Amino acid sequence: MGNLNKLAVVFFACVTHFLLVKFGSQFLVPFGYASVIWPAAGIALGLYLLKGWPILVGVFISLLFSLSQDPLITSLPVEAAYALALLSTVQLVVSRRLVLLFSQVPIRISVPYEIIKFLLLTGPVATFVTSTLMYCILSYFLVLPQQTLLYIGVTKWVGDSLSIVLLTPVFLFLYPNIFVKKARKAAAAIITSLLSFSLICFVYYVSNHDYERDQKQQFVNGTASFVEQINSTQSTIKLYLKALEAYFQASEQVNQQEFSAFTSIIQNTSVKVRAIGWIPLVTEQGRPQFESSMKTLYSDNKGIKQLTSTGFQAAPNQPYYLPIYFTSPLQDNQSVIGLDVSTHPIAGKSIKQAIASQDFAVTDIFALVQQQDKKDGVVVYYPIFKKGQAANLDSLLGLVEVVLELKLLLDPMYTSNEEAVFTYQISFGEGNVFTHPYYIDEHFITHHVKFALFDKQGVIKFSSTDSFAVSLINWVDFIIVLVGCLLGVICVMFVFFIVSFNASLEKKVKASTQELTEKNSELILANDAKNLFLANVSHEYRTPLNAIVGFTELATKETEDQVALDYLARISDASAILLSTVNDVLDFSKMQAGQLDLDSKVFKPEEVTSSVIGMLSHLAAEKSIKIEFTHDEQYTARVEGDELRFKQILINLLNNALKFTPKGSIQIDCKCIEQDDGYKVLTIKVIDTGIGIKAEDQQRLFNAFAQAQSSTTRKYGGTGLGLSIVKQLCRLMQGEITVESQEGVGSEFTVVLKLKGVTELQAALAHHEAEVVQQVYDYENMKVLVVEDNKINQIVVQKHLRNLGLGCDFANDGQQALNYLKLQKPDLILMDLQMPVMDGFTASKHIKNDENLKHISIVILSASVGKEEKQQAALLGIEDFIHKPYQQSDLERVLAKYAN
Numbered sequence: 001m002g003n004l005n006k007l008a009v010v011f012f013a014c015v016t017h018f019l020l021v022k023f024g025s026q027f028l029v030p031f032g033y034a035s036v037i038w039p040a041a042g043i044a045l046g047l048y049l050l051k052g053w054p055i056l057v058g059v060f061i062s063l064l065f066s067l068s069q070d071p072l073i074t075s076l077p078v079e080a081a082y083a084l085a086l087l088s089t090v091q092l093v094v095s096r097r098l099v100l101l102f103s104q105v106p107i108r109i110s111v112p113y114e115i116i117k118f119l120l121l122t123g124p125v126a127t128f129v130t131s132t133l134m135y136c137i138l139s140y141f142l143v144l145p146q147q148t149l150l151y152i153g154v155t156k157w158v159g160d161s162l163s164i165v166l167l168t169p170v171f172l173f174l175y176p177n178i179f180v181k182k183a184r185k186a187a188a189a190i191i192t193s194l195l196s197f198s199l200i201c202f203v204y205y206v207s208n209h210d211y212e213r214d215q216k217q218q219f220v221n222g223t224a225s226f227v228e229q230i231n232s233t234q235s236t237i238k239l240y241l242k243a244l245e246a247y248f249q250a251s252e253q254v255n256q257q258e259f260s261a262f263t264s265i266i267q268n269t270s271v272k273v274r275a276i277g278w279i280p281l282v283t284e285q286g287r288p289q290f291e292s293s294m295k296t297l298y299s300d301n302k303g304i305k306q307l308t309s310t311g312f313q314a315a316p317n318q319p320y321y322l323p324i325y326f327t328s329p330l331q332d333n334q335s336v337i338g339l340d341v342s343t344h345p346i347a348g349k350s351i352k353q354a355i356a357s358q359d360f361a362v363t364d365i366f367a368l369v370q371q372q373d374k375k376d377g378v379v380v381y382y383p384i385f386k387k388g389q390a391a392n393l394d395s396l397l398g399l400v401e402v403v404l405e406l407k408l409l410l411d412p413m414y415t416s417n418e419e420a421v422f423t424y425q426i427s428f429g430e431g432n433v434f435t436h437p438y439y440i441d442e443h444f445i446t447h448h449v450k451f452a453l454f455d456k457q458g459v460i461k462f463s464s465t466d467s468f469a470v471s472l473i474n475w476v477d478f479i480i481v482l483v484g485c486l487l488g489v490i491c492v493m494f495v496f497f498i499v500s501f502n503a504s505l506e507k508k509v510k511a512s513t514q515e516l517t518e519k520n521s522e523l524i525l526a527n528d529a530k531n532l533f534l535a536n537v538s539h540e541y542r543t544p545l546n547a548i549v550g551f552t553e554l555a556t557k558e559t560e561d562q563v564a565l566d567y568l569a570r571i572s573d574a575s576a577i578l579l580s581t582v583n584d585v586l587d588f589s590k591m592q593a594g595q596l597d598l599d600s601k602v603f604k605p606e607e608v609t610s611s612v613i614g615m616l617s618h619l620a621a622e623k624s625i626k627i628e629f630t631h632d633e634q635y636t637a638r639v640e641g642d643e644l645r646f647k648q649i650l651i652n653l654l655n656n657a658l659k660f661t662p663k664g665s666i667q668i669d670c671k672c673i674e675q676d677d678g679y680k681v682l683t684i685k686v687i688d689t690g691i692g693i694k695a696e697d698q699q700r701l702f703n704a705f706a707q708a709q710s711s712t713t714r715k716y717g718g719t720g721l722g723l724s725i726v727k728q729l730c731r732l733m734q735g736e737i738t739v740e741s742q743e744g745v746g747s748e749f750t751v752v753l754k755l756k757g758v759t760e761l762q763a764a765l766a767h768h769e770a771e772v773v774q775q776v777y778d779y780e781n782m783k784v785l786v787v788e789d790n791k792i793n794q795i796v797v798q799k800h801l802r803n804l805g806l807g808c809d810f811a812n813d814g815q816q817a818l819n820y821l822k823l824q825k826p827d828l829i830l831m832d833l834q835m836p837v838m839d840g841f842t843a844s845k846h847i848k849n850d851e852n853l854k855h856i857s858i859v860i861l862s863a864s865v866g867k868e869e870k871q872q873a874a875l876l877g878i879e880d881f882i883h884k885p886y887q888q889s890d891l892e893r894v895l896a897k898y899a900n
Contacts (some may be wrong), residue, residue, distance in 0.1 A: 001363065003157065003373065006054045007054075009051050009054040009055065009058065010054045010055075010057045010058040010061070011058065012058065012670070013044070013047060013051075013054065013055045013057070013058025013059055013768045014057075014058035014061045014062045014063070014479070015058075015062075016047075016058075016060070016066075017040055017043075017044055017058060017059050017063070017066060018062040018066055019809070020040035020043060020044075020724070021040050021062065021063070021066045022066070022211065023039065023040075024037055024038040024039060024040055024159075025066075025070075027201075027205060029146070029151070029155050029434055029472075030212065030444045030445065030469065030472045031148055031444065031469065031472070032070070032072040032152075033072065033134075033138065033150055033152045033156070034134075034152045034153075034155035034156040034159060035159050036155055036158055036162065036201075036204055036208075037157065037159065037201045037204065037205065037479055038156075038159035038160060038163050039163050039167055039197070039414045040160075040163070041088075041091070041127070041159070041163040041164055042162075042163030042164045042166065042167030042168045043158040043163070043167055043168075043171070044059050044092060044164070045092050045095055045096075045122060045164055046167060046169075046170065046171030046172065047169070047171060048092045048096065049096060049171070049172065049177060049179055050171055050172075050175055055092070056089055056092060056093070057311075059088070059089050059092065060085060060086070060089045063084070063085035063088055063089065064081070064082075064085050066083055066669045067081045067084060068081065069461075076141050076142070077723065078278070080141045083137050083283065084134065084137060086332040087130055087134055087137070088130070090130065091126060091127060091129075091130040094126045094162070095121070095122040095123075095126040095127075096122075097504060098121040098122065098125060098126055099118060099121055099122060099179060099786060102117070102121055102217075103117055103118055103121065105178055105179050106177075106178060106179055106180055107179060107180045107181065108181055109180060109181060112571065115495075118179075118180075119164075119165045122165075122168060123160075123161040123162075123164040123165040123168075123857065124157070124161045124165075126164075127156070127157050127160040127161050128157055130156075131153050131154070131156045131157035131160070132153065132159075134152075134153055134156055134747075135149055135150065135152070135153035138152060138153075139168075144466070145466060145469075145470055147470055147473060148466075148469060148473065151277055151473045155177035158481050158482070161196070161596065162200065162481055162484075163197070163509070164365075166193050166194075166196055166197040166200075166216075167193070167194075167197060169193060170190050170193055170194065171596050173189060173190055181227050185708065186222070196484070197485070199484070200475065200480075200484035201296050202482075203480060203484065204480055204481050207480060208474060210468075212472065212474075215445070215471055215472055216445050217449075218421075218471075219421055219422065219445045219447060219462075219464055219468060220447050223421075223422050223447060223460075223462045224330075225416075225426075226238065226413055226414065226422075226424070226460075227449050227451070229275045229413040229416070230413065230451070230460070231451065232408075233271050233409065233705060234411070235455070237271065237273075237380055237402050237404075238360060238382075238727060239266070240263075240266055240267065240273075240276060240359065240380040240400075240402055241380065241400050241402060243266045243381035244262075244263075244266075244276070244382075244384075244400040244887055245382065245384045245400065247262055248278070248384050248397060248398070248400070249384065249386075249387045249397070254278070254326070255553045256297055256298070256326050256330065257670055259278060259326040259328060260326075260328040260329070260330065262610060263276045263328040264328070270412075270445055271409070272405075272408045273402055273403065273404055273408050273409070273410060274332075274333070274368065274370075274371070274377070274403040274404055274405050274408065275327050275328065275329065275333040275336075275370075275402075275403040276328050276400070276402055276403070277324050277325075277326060277327040277328070277333075277336075277400070277401045277402075278324075278325050278326040278327075278398060278401075278402065278403070279322050279323065279324050279325065279341060279381075279398050279400070279401060280325050280397065280398035281320055281322060281325070281393075281396045281397060281398050282304070282317065282320065282321045282322070282323060283319070283321075284317060284320065284321075287303075287304060287321065290304070290323070291303035291304060291338075293493040294323075294325070294337070294338055298334070298337055299340075301338055302314070302338070303315075303338060303877075304321050304323045304338050304340050304896060305323075305338050305339055305340065306339075306340050306343050307339060307343070307344055307345070307369065310830065312339075315340045315343070318343075320342070320393075321340045321342065321670055322340060322341050322342040322351060322398065322399065322558070323337075323338050323339060323340050323341075323342060324336050324338065324339050324401075325337070325338075325398075332370065332793075333370050333403070335369060335370050336369050336370055336766060339369060346363055346366045347363050347379055347381075349363075349364075350362060350363040350364075350379070350381055351381055351399065353455060354381040354382060354383050354399060354455075355383050355393065355399075356845065357381060358385070358391045359382075359455065360380060360381070360382050360454040360455060361380070361381050361382075361455045361875075362378055362379070362380045362428075362429075362453055362454040362455060363378050363380075363381075363455060363457060364378070364404070364429055364430075364431070364432050365378055365432045365433075365434060365874060366378075368405070371405065374405065374407070376405055376406040376407050376434060377404065377405055377406070377775065378404050379399070379401050379402070379403050379404070380401065380402045380404070380454055382398050382399060382400050382401075383398075383403050384396070384397045384398055384400060385397060390896070406426075406434045409432075410426075410434075416507050418597075419633075421464060421465055421467070421468035422441060422447075422462040422463060422464055422465060422468070422627065423436040423438045423439040423440065423443075423462070423463050423465060424436045424461065424462050424463070425439050425441070425460070425461045425463075426458060426459075426460050426461055426712075427459050427461070427812070428453045428456045428457065428458030428459070429453075429456040429457075429458075432456075434573070436739055439461075439463055440463055441461070441463060443463040443464055443465075443469075444463075444464045444468075444469045444472065445463075445464040445469075445472070446461065446462060446463050446464070447461075447462045447711065448460060448461045448462065459713050477822055483505050484777075484845060500586075507673070517727075538878065544792075548571065548885070549885035549887065552571050554796070554799050554800070554803075558805070566878055582899060593681045596728070596732065596868060598641070598642040598732055598733070598754075599642045599643075599644065599645075599646060599670045600640055600641065600642065600643065601640070601641070601642050601643050602638050602639070602758055603638065603639065603643040603646070604636060604637070604638050604639075605635055605636075605639060605646065605670065605672070605682055606631055606635050606636045606670070608633070608643060608646055608647050608650065609629065609650055609663040609668065609684075610629065611647070612625065612647060612650040612651050612654055613627055613629055613654065613668070614655050614860060615651070616651070616658060619655075619658045620658055620666070621665065623658070623661070623662065624663065625658065625661055625663065625664065625665060625666060625669065626664075626665040626666070627654075627665070627666050627667075628665060628666070628667045628668065629668045629670075630667070630668070630669050630670070631669070631671070631672075632670070632671050632672060633669040634671070634672035634673065634674065634680070635670045635671060635672040635682070637672065637680070637758070638758040639672075639680050639755040639756065639758055640753040640755060640756040640757070640758050641733065641753075641756065642733070645732075645733070646733075646753070646755075647727050648725070648726075648729065649684075649726050649729055649730070649751060649753075650684070651725050652722040652723065653684075653726065653749055653751065654666070654668070654686060655688045655722070656686075656723065656749075657686050657688040657690065657747070657749075658721060660688070660689070660690040660691050660747070661688040661689060661690035661691075661746075662690070663689070664688070664689030664690070664746070665688075665689055666687065666688045666689075667685075667686075667687040667688075667895075668684070668685070668686055668687075668688065669684075669685045669687070670683070670684050670685075671683045671897070674757060678756065679754050679755065679756055679757060680754075680755055680756075680757050681752060681753070681754050682735075682751075682752070682753045682754075682755060683750065683751070683752050684750070684751045684752075684753075685749070685750050685751075686748070687746065687747075687748045687749075688746050688747055688748075688750045689745070689746040690747060691743070691744065692741050692742050692743040692744050692745050692746055692747055693739070693741040693743065693747055694743050698739055698741060701723055701739060702723050702724055702726075702727040702737070723737075724866070726751070728797060730751060730752070732755060733753045733754060733755065734753070734754035735751065735752045735753035735754055736750075736751075736752055737749045737751045738752065767865060775881070779804055779806040779895065779899060780805055780806075782806055782827075782828065782895075782898075783805070783807075783809075783810040783824070783825075783826040783827050783828075784801060784806055784809070784811050784818060784826055784827065784828050784830060784900065785808065785810075785811060785817065785821075785826040785828070785829045785830070786798070786801075786808050786809070786810050786811070786829075786830045786861070787810075787811045787813070787814065787816075787817045787822070787829060787830065787831045787832055787838060787843065788810065788811075788812070788830070788832045788833070788835075788861070789812050789813055789832060789835040790832075793832075793894045794810050795885070797830065797861070797891070798810075799893055800888045800891050801891070803888060804888070804891070804892060804895065806895075808830075809813070809826070812835070813835040813836050813838050813843075814835060814838030814839055814840060814842055814843025814846075815837045815838040815843070816832075816837075817829070817838075817843050818843060818847070821847065821850075821853055823857075825852075825856065826856060827854075827856070827857070827860045827898065828856070828858075828859065828895070828898050829847070829856055829857070829859070830841065830856050830859050830861040830882070831844060831858050831859065831860055831861060832861055832862050833860065833861075833862040833864050833869065834862065834864055840860065840862065841869075841873075844858050844873075844876050844878060845876060848876050848877060857898050858878050859880045859881070859882060859898075860873055860878060860880070860881045860882065861881075861882045861884070861886075862881075862882075862883075863883070863884040863885075864883060865881045865883050880894050880897065882894055
């Protein structure tokens with residue numbers, strides 16, 4: 001081998017080994033230094049046995065370069081890095097010498113004993129020596145528990161052995177060499193070896209990844225109580241300050257003794273505070289009187305003072321002062337009495353922030369006047385204004401403060417954990433950092449939590465302790481690797497000696513695969529065709545239904561003839577049934593495809609339930625069935641969820657009960673339980689005295705197109721989709737539906753749903769929105785353009801708008817709408833989607849891209865409003881939809897949003 005070739009081999013070995021090291025480094029154990037997935041060892045040995053010493057040079061250079069980039073190694077003395085690099089290189093030499101000393105080369109692969117001996121010598125034996133030396137090196141240079149160091153050493157031993165046993169033979173099978181006789185048809189053995197290595201690594205990675213994930217979750221859980229205590233402490237401090245606000249606003253005069261007595265009452269001993277103080281606003285004119293009162297209270301006090309770089313000095317004349325007047329406890333904090341905090345270099349900024357925002361404000365971390373030897377103090381301020389007056393400087397009475405020493409405050413919280421698994425660092429605002437004495441950044445497992453600290457945003461960084469790190473040791477997974485390695489060797493030998501390729505079987509497999517692929521393609525096309533068909537059918541049903549529903553509602557309002565009203569009511573009921581059937585089929589199709597999404601809206605379950613009962617009460621009246629509705633007080637509270645789907649569940653259940661109850665009563669019993677996680681669990685029971693269901697039929701009751709008996713469909717009607725849809729909706733709402741029934745006695749359906757609770761602010765906003773909808777608006781000056789190609793639907797919407805006091809203009813398609821907008825500028829556009837010439841979305845895009853038109857609000861008025869349509873509308877900034885068929889109230893609800 002020439003010098004140039006040797007240099008090329010060195011370069012190739014260096015680059016290859018470096019890339020393999022980078023790959024293996026992705027799977028290092030949490031402590032670093034070693035990995036079970038380490039292909040570099042086996043591939044490097046295979047290349048060394050083929051090419052000799054140039055491989056050693058390339059590997060050594062690669063190791064030096066790799067270790068120099070490892071933060072864990074660079075933190076060690078340089079001789080440690082050289083020792084580890086040399087050790088991994090020497091391992092290759094040791095493996096080669098052991099084979100030459102204790103085996104007869106070339107190895108006959110037809111003799112299992114010789115193969116096993118070769119693998120044991122190059123793998124477990126050689127790597128045991130080097131892994132033991134590595135353990136000794138790390139023990140000398142690192143301060144880690146012996147159990148951790150042992151785990152690192154065993155990891156290196158197992159990882160290197162696995163790599164050598166399964167990867168080194170691949171190179172010896174591929175190329176001529178002095179160690180292994182040339183094998184015939186070695187491809188199968190090579191593939192099996194590579195697959196075995198990959199499979200073992202994958203199984204180990206998955207198992208160990210799950211274990212480490214569980215341990216990390218355990219670590220996160222271990223920090224939760226600390227975070228909760230910080231948040232609880234913050235709430236307690238706010239309560240202190242709020243209580244003091246009420247105290248000072250209600251009191252004419254307060255002295256130091258009364259102040260101390262009051263603060264001792266409100267103060268929670270579990271929250272360690274340095275001091276609680278009162279800082280009144282003192283004007284320049286009131287300064288003499290104030291300083292006189294201070295001398296009366298505190299005989300050695302010299303008046304209002306200011307903190308400067310040289311210490312305390314008498315405060316110069318200024319329009320107003322904010323001196324500390326009362327503090328509790330007084331004895332430990334008397335030195336701050338009279339200090340004008342408005343001029344304090346650090347506290348002054350927070351004082352101004354608190355007054356300006358009329359809210360809590362916390363200072364940066366600084367050394368307290370009364371504790372100059374420690375820089376861990378913060379002060380929380382809260383302004384108090386004269387009651388009943390506008391909050392400004394003129395009405396400011398003063399501020400109350402809570403003085404904290406972070407170490408004094410946080411140490412009890414930290415030590416309250418039975419076994420501290422973490423250390424922490426808290427940062428907030430700009431450059432404010434408080435670090436636990438034993439905190440090490442990025443130490444094995446880390447976690448951070450963002451939180452609001454009064455007027456600032458903060459982050460708590462957690463880092464695991466050495467004691468917790470021991471729990472990351474996972475000896476069980478080594479058994480997986482060792483067993484896998486043994487099975488891998490057996491498989492390679494089995495394949496090499498026994499397995500031969502079966503061409504006919506491969507051909508059959510290919511043919512079957514091709515057939516399945518074609519069938520799968522056909523099924524995909526059929527499913528797409530079904531969805532397109534359903535969408536088109538839905539549109540074609542909804543368009544005439546819109547005319548039926550619209551004209552029925554208009555006729556009902558315009559006639560007083562009782563016979564006609566009765567006919568119209570029946571038409572309305574039939575339309576509702578047809579619409580419900582169309583919706584059920586579409587919903588079922590979406591559920592099968594996993595495309596049904598829930599909306600989120602604040603609503604009252606009690607109001608929705610009452611609405612459903614009112615909607616179906618005429619059906620109950622026709623059969624003389626009494627509907628009883630009972631609920632607890634919590635059921636009247638607002639929740640956040642999909643109101644429409646919630647209503648759909650209730651309609652299906654009540655409609656089902658009415659359908660199968662010929663006489664008697666139906667009871668609807670509702671309860672609501674609030675959980676600690678902010679969610680509310682709604683339990684709704686619908687109990688009827690109907691025909692009941694046989695026990696054997698109850699099992700398939702919630703299947704699609706299923707009813708208790710085949711005769712049921714003929715007698716009572718229905719698609720058999722209602723309860724199936726209810727079950728799917730319950731699952732989407734993190735709930736379930738169950739049934740208890742006795743034939744001839746009745747049925748009890750129980751629905752349990754988990755919906756998000758609503759904050760007071762969300763409830764107030766929802767209440768405001770409801771009031772807005774209920775307001776009566778004057779639409780006289782509102783101009784509306786209706787873009788609709790169906791003449792009948794044009795008449796319907798025109799009549800509805802006239803009933804609301806609105807006129808409108810029409811465009812038959814999107815292009816006509818654009819032509820109209822060149823001359824007229826309406827306040828609102830009601831836009832259909834499916835139209836000739838130009839569809840609704842294309843027209844809307846033109847409008848929104850036009851600087852002169854983009855301010856005009858657009859509401860989609862269409863029979864085709866699905867997930868894709870909503871996504872397209874959102875991209876154009878369109879928020880509101882009116883689904884066909886619709887009623888005048890639906891139109892009015894949307895118009896109210898854009899009135900005035």
